[in-house]
Amino acid sequence: MVSKQYPRLGETVFHEILENGLHIYVDRRRNFQKSYAFFATNYGGMDMRFHQDGRWKDTPAGVAHFLEHKMFDTKDGNALQDLAANGASPNAFTSSALTGYYFESTEKFFDNLKILLSFVSVPYFTEESVDKEQGIIGQEIRMVEDDPDNQVFYALMECLYDHHPIRVPIAGTQASIAKITAGTLYSCHKAFYNPANMVLTVAGDVDPEQVCAIAKEILPNESLPQIDRDYGGEEDSNAACGEKELTMEVSTPIFQLGFKCDPAQRGEAWLQRELTGELACEALLGSSSPLYAKLYSQGLINKNFGYGFELYPGCALMVAGGESRDPRAVRDAVLAEGERLAQEGIDPDLFQRLKKGVYGAKVRGLNSFEFTCISMAQSHFAGVDYFRFPELFDGITKETVEDGIRRWVTAQRCGLAVVRPGEGKA
């Protein structure tokens, strides 16, 4: 294994590429009780159309998430129980771009790692178990349909995107999951759960060499070629539609405001774009910005106001949202502030403070093993080393951030989704 030191972060990371193409990263953390392992495939809710066995295949919405649920089934029972029986806290999640399986444990780390690698790489589905899971996931979908935060997010995605699959709910719908069979699951597992399309990231006080040895022992040796995916071609730079509105039983209107940004290339450009996007959010409407103070004191936003920059293959966006009695007034104020910043630029003192603030928050983020492992995995899939962020961050100038705001924060690229209080859904 190759070890690399990151003195600015006080971290040492061990890296290895196995013959089957799997990358392994171990961030060694001394003096912690727990260890954390994250095993992820570069396959998420948006990978619905792909090229396999010489032809393009279309799969129903929700397969990646369905697979995540079913992977825990093993020939002898359920891996979730096996891990829990060892005192580990296992779980999994599916995002738009990846599916990750993980556990945290204070005892028997290597036994647990064997279980994790084995259940994720060996599929075991029956028509009967797939039928039963349709009931459980159907309940999960209904629960999400009652969650205004989730509904408003997808309404925003429909505002911004014309066809990019980011607009499709990750779990699918009752109708789409009804089309999933054991056959669908086997073929998607074969396409995406091969070691060359996956990554293993670990944080904790564990021996990195032993992590590698176990991965070699458990995982298949052969490497399969990468699968091409189709997201329906490049999106127009403008939002698909300006506004969407729903009605649900909520106390005050809930909104999400979004700006469609330019997608990023893989490699360091990816991480640079992410850092630029985060700083642009801070300068435009972050908690230290002049606009935030104004909106807060006008009672247009409250403590629940949140914002961020999101980056996926083929799409990128700035999002901000929360509760407001007048979401349109918030949008108009953000657009006006964007225009002001595009003309006058960001106050240089404010920019320096924001940089310091964002830097500190990013370093502090590494306290979380979960955040560290997920970030290492996501960055790996994007072709960049996450722990390079301090150096890349130094190089981001005020002008780069202003340029981003000038390009992205415009009425044409803007979408607004609102859930208004009331009975019944629109």
Next chain:
Amino acid sequence: MKVTRIELQPGVWLTAVQTKKFKSSVLGARFLTPLTAETAACNALIPMVLRRGTQSHPDLESISAVLDELYGGSLEPVVRKKGETQCVGFVGSFLDDAYTLEKEKILEPAVALLAELIGNPYTQNGTFCPEYTKQEKANLTDQIRAQVNDKQQYAQMRVVAEMCAGEPFGVDKLGSEPAVEAITHQSLWDGYQNLLREARVELYYCGSADPDRVQAAFGPLLAVLPKDGNRTGLIRPAKKKAPKQPRRVEEALDVTQGKLSMGFRTNTDAWDEQYPALALINAIYGGTTTSKLFMNVREKLSLCYYASSGLMKYKDVMLVSSGVEFDKVGQAEAEILSQLYKCQTGDFSDDELEWARRSVVSTLRTTLDNQSRLEDYWLGQGAAGLTEGPDELAERVEAVTRAQVVEAAQDLTLDTVYFLKGRE
């Protein structure tokens, strides 16, 4: 990891946890008072208004500027409930000195800002600024109203309110809407003066600094706390028995999935010798993914998307919550109770017991790896006057016998059933 607890002044305690594990240090200053329907809203509002401005940093923007200079540190108002004690104040997180770009010190200026927020608020004519008070009243009202948005949490809050009506525990930590409405900038100011003089104070630090440096750093904060105060003592909630017939409450809202919440009396709280046995039976019953509720109600019978149980550590209450289809609620409730009966008759395997033990022990041990959980743990212990650390409690859990677990299970009695259904 070294934990030091010192009484700095009568009724003012500091818990200092020294460790180099983390990239950040955590600071806290919390005022502890008895939870009552009369004072809950006012106390909850105080830190929110204090956070709006100080004499030298009179608005949000200027406070944010200081925090940004301190590498994006945070100092946020907190309102928590530990048993029947309401805890209000601030908790913040800052970059540890070791990771600053110019090796600047962060602890001292961070405590100075905390002291400023607590002791030198922005005032007009000798009381809180009416405008800030008005805005934060509106925010608190929004927060109270927003509790209905998360239906799972809402159902839990409602079952507690019904079950503990008439007990301080039934009071929500944020208070009620009418109580918020009645607050004026003057009454808020008076409440704040009371808090400064009469509330027990829990200060907290977790990071790389040694206890002497921490104690010295808290100097400016001590300086703003009145010395003549007669600070309140500790509160241990009274225990109650469940009624012979469980209370039943139904409510209809616009939801597609029903929420079932069931409140049980446990006859045990954190002060009791047998608390570790209760923690274990909770884990066997519904606290983990190997628990009876998860395995049977969710997995085997597919009756619901989730079914779990949880303890109120500092009160004799356990809650079971579950998301079910409207027409399956009777079946789900029957199954939840039949699984409880199995616990009470000792019908659980040695494996189930050991899995539960591993899970409880692991959760306690990993508390030592997580700064915010650790802060919350020590606040709870401070409010209860207990000194046992998570690792010591874990040792007691290791020693619990099967007979003690069954005994704890037999003490569980159903008090109130709350069901949130859809509109017809």
